[in-house]
Amino acid sequence: MPRSKPTIQDVARRCGVAPITVSRVINNSGYVATEVRERVQQAIRDLGYVPNTLARSLRSSRTNTIALVLTDVTNPFFTTVVRGAEDAASEHGYMLIIANTDEHEDKEHRYVQMLLQHRVDGILLVPARGAAESARLIQQQQTPLVIMDRRAVGTRADTVCGDSLGGARQLGELVASLGHNHVAILAGPEAVSTSDDRILGFQQGFQNLRPNGVCAVYHGLFNQDSGRSLTRQALAAHPRPTALFGCNNFMTIGALRGLRDANLNVPEQVTLVGFDDLPDSIVTFPFLTVAAQPAYEMGRRSVELLLDRIKNSVTDPDPPIELLLPVDLIVRASSGPAPHG
Amino acid sequence: MPRSKPTIQDVARRCGVAPITVSRVINNSGYVATEVRERVQQAIRDLGYVPNTLARSLRSSRTNTIALVLTDVTNPFFTTVVRGAEDAASEHGYMLIIANTDEHEDKEHRYVQMLLQHRVDGILLVPARGAAESARLIQQQQTPLVIMDRRAVGTRADTVCGDSLGGARQLGELVASLGHNHVAILAGPEAVSTSDDRILGFQQGFQNLRPNGVCAVYHGLFNQDSGRSLTRQALAAHPRPTALFGCNNFMTIGALRGLRDANLNVPEQVTLVGFDDLPDSIVTFPFLTVAAQPAYEMGRRSVELLLDRIKNSVTDPDPPIELLLPVDLIVRASSGPAPHG
DNA sequence: TTGTACGCGTTATCAC
DNA sequence: GTGATAACGCGTACAA
Numbered sequence: 268m269p270r271s272k273p274t275i276q277d278v279a280r281r282c283g284v285a286p287i288t289v290s291r292v293i294n295n296s297g298y299v300a301t302e303v304r305e306r307v308q309q310a311i312r313d314l315g316y317v318p319n320t321l322a323r324s325l326r327s328s329r330t331n332t333i334a335l336v337l338t339d340v341t342n343p344f345f346t347t348v349v350r351g352a353e354d355a356a357s358e359h360g361y362m363l364i365i366a367n368t369d370e371h372e373d374k375e376h377r378y379v380q381m382l383l384q385h386r387v388d389g390i391l392l393v394p395a396r397g398a399a400e401s402a403r404l405i406q407q408q409q410t411p412l413v414i415m416d417r418r419a420v421g422t423r424a425d426t427v428c429g430d431s432l433g434g435a436r437q438l439g440e441l442v443a444s445l446g447h448n449h450v451a452i453l454a455g456p457e458a459v460s461t462s463d464d465r466i467l468g469f470q471q472g473f474q475n476l477r478p479n480g481v482c483a484v485y486h487g488l489f490n491q492d493s494g495r496s497l498t499r500q501a502l503a504a505h506p507r508p509t510a511l512f513g514c515n516n517f518m519t520i521g522a523l524r525g526l527r528d529a530n531l532n533v534p535e536q537v538t539l540v541g542f543d544d545l546p547d548s549i550v551t552f553p554f555l556t557v558a559a560q561p562a563y564e565m566g567r568r569s570v571e572l573l574l575d576r577i578k579n580s581v582t583d584p585d586p587p588i589e590l591l592l593p594v595d596l597i598v599r600a601s602s603g604p605a606p607h608g
Numbered sequence: 609m610p611r612s613k614p615t616i617q618d619v620a621r622r623c624g625v626a627p628i629t630v631s632r633v634i635n636n637s638g639y640v641a642t643e644v645r646e647r648v649q650q651a652i653r654d655l656g657y658v659p660n661t662l663a664r665s666l667r668s669s670r671t672n673t674i675a676l677v678l679t680d681v682t683n684p685f686f687t688t689v690v691r692g693a694e695d696a697a698s699e700h701g702y703m704l705i706i707a708n709t710d711e712h713e714d715k716e717h718r719y720v721q722m723l724l725q726h727r728v729d730g731i732l733l734v735p736a737r738g739a740a741e742s743a744r745l746i747q748q749q750q751t752p753l754v755i756m757d758r759r760a761v762g763t764r765a766d767t768v769c770g771d772s773l774g775g776a777r778q779l780g781e782l783v784a785s786l787g788h789n790h791v792a793i794l795a796g797p798e799a800v801s802t803s804d805d806r807i808l809g810f811q812q813g814f815q816n817l818r819p820n821g822v823c824a825v826y827h828g829l830f831n832q833d834s835g836r837s838l839t840r841q842a843l844a845a846h847p848r849p850t851a852l853f854g855c856n857n858f859m860t861i862g863a864l865r866g867l868r869d870a871n872l873n874v875p876e877q878v879t880l881v882g883f884d885d886l887p888d889s890i891v892t893f894p895f896l897t898v899a900a901q902p903a904y905e906m907g908r909r910s911v912e913l914l915l916d917r918i919k920n921s922v923t924d925p926d927p928p929i930e931l932l933l934p935v936d937l938i939v940r941a942s943s944g945p946a947p948h949g
Numbered sequence: 950t951t952g953t954a955c956g957c958g959t960t961a962t963c964a965c
Numbered sequence: 966g967t968g969a970t971a972a973c974g975c976g977t978a979c980a981a
Binding site for chain 2: 271272315317318319320321322324325328330331332334339340341342343346347349350353354357360362363364365366367378380381382383384385386407408409490491516517520523524545546547548549550551552554
């Protein structure tokens with residue numbers, strides 16, 4: 268007998284009160300006599316009543332749901348971001364929807380549309396590229412928005428990013444101080460701010476200490492294959508670079524493989540540094556020298572900022588907040604002195 | 609002017625038609641004159657109208673949202689499951705909510721409650737332990753349920769699992785065939801079926817070929833620290849085991865670290881095998897011999913099964929489907945012949 | 950081809 | 966303390 272789910276009315280009827288009274292019991296709002304309250308609670312248990320949030324949301328226009336739109340959960344950096352975000356959301360009674368865009372603007376756009384139709388209370392967005400269009404859509408619906416990980420071009424919105432520029436600068440300085448004169452940067456897609464900032468930061472740091480050093484940039488995608496093939500390209504240059512910088516974790520791993528393909532030892536023959544650390548839990552030999560972003564904190568803080576905005580969405584039009592989270596330089600075995608010329 | 613979001617009525621008024629006509633345009637249902645349709649579409653654009661799914665769901669009692677409740681996204685195995693699930697969900701126009709339980713039944717329970725209140729159309733559940741309570745709750749609400757990764761005790765529900773028994777048996781046979789006589793199994797929590805099945809399977813495979821072999825079981829948690837400390841314990845036994853089996857990826861990595869702590873080389877002095885492979889993208893040296901579950905496929909298939917059930921939820925009471933996905937034995941460098949006694 | 954009336958389950962508002 | 970009424974935004978059933 269698949270009778271449909273009991274409603275607040277069913278509960279009310281069962282103990283001879285009005286629906287609103289049941290509502291008060293559920294939400295602990297208003298006054299309800301202790302005796303009545305208990306009767307209602309018993310009825311709720313008996314019927315297996317589960318309040319329908321949809322109806323509630325329809326009136327209150329709050330769904331207690333937020334969304335995180337990112338490029339790929341499978342990237343350990345984002346995995347950790349998701350975990351931080353989910354923890355924070357859950358602590359505040361919010362559910363978290365996730366969506367993968369794979370850097371495709373149209374996928375992003377479709378998701379955003381769906382999310383807005385679902386009336387999520389807020390959106391965390393890792394923009395696929397400029398993402399001006401998605402951001403516009405979201406803000407036009409007056410839905411709170413936090414841009415994550417990447418700077419938004421032409422969009423006034425709260426932002427939470429790691430300090431790509433500063434982190435890369437430290438790496439650049441490190442590499443320069445180790446005596447390297449020829450470096451190759453394995454960069455991600457153009458127009459993605461993290462990639463751009465890391466290139467710039469690295470160059471700054473490197474050329475700071477080594478004004479005549481050569482710093483070649485190879486553009487590709489933020490994945491392992493790209494890191495590997497760009498490495499091959501980079502190694503073909505004359506003179507051969509003695510240090511490589513991978514602009515994200517996947518590219519750096521790809522570089523490591525590319526170096527192995529070429530039978531080059533790290534760090535004896537080539538120094539390798541990268542951006543984004545791998546979680547300790549999945550790594551067998553901590554080996555790579557990296558600038559590590561606080562991924563978990565980024566997820567957490569972003570959600571907290573978003574929920575703040577949601578709470579104050581009436582009084583809002585405050586100026587956008589831009590959180591720049593510090594990046595940790597972790598020196599490990601993959602970086603070493605330049606081999607003798 | 610934070611005027612609130614335009615409704616279907618606003619659109620209707622703006623072009624002098626009835627709301628239902630707008631509805632027809634949006635859903636491509638019923639007949640609408642081309643001229644009117646275009647007028648309506650224009651108005652939708654002008655107003656920036658976004659249909660409210662909440663209201664729609666309230667009538668249809670379908671939210672086009674499903675949830676995946678698992679123990680920890682941060683585990684690369686589950687990360688990949690999530691990706692598979694999200695891809696499949698998205699292809700069918702569903703949004704995916706994720707929730708981490710950290711193996712806590714009470715967290716799981718709270719989440720399930722919330723999800724039911726949100727009227728998700730179905731739930732994918734990796735049960736924290738027996739999970740009988742959560743499953744009962746879900747099924748009592750007639751919400752489609754697919755149990756993932758672990759067998760459900762005392763619950764009639766669709767299930768999608770990797771072949772833990774078979775995979776572990778293969779590992780057991782492999783280790784036995786390499787000449788090992790003393791093995792330690794680093795197991796997860798008791799009452800978690802994956803752990804139990806892997807212990808049993810390994811023992812079967814091992815003792816098949818080596819009836820007098822010794823196979824000690826050490827119970828702990830599915831994390832790296834536990835793998836590491838259990839390894840220390842295991843290595844203290846006399847005679848010392850010459851092979852270790854980690855019941856999940858984290859434990860195996862922990863074991864690797866534990867072996868390094870003890871200055872033991874893999875595979876020369878100790879053979880190490882494990883369950884669950886690490887994604888190629890995050891691994892620098894593929895090294896561990898493992899039984900690999902098709903994580904992505906598990907996510908995909910589970911969602912597809914769930915959506916099937918959702919579609920047919922009226923005519924349903926079909927017998928539960930139990931999908932057992934094959935596991936791949938991947939032999940790499942971490943397994944080797946037993947050292948001479 | 951288009952429109953009217955009503956209900957989905959809940960809560961805000963105002964009365965008793 | 967408790968209840969009646971309306972409204973949230975949309976779609977089904979039925980008319981016109």
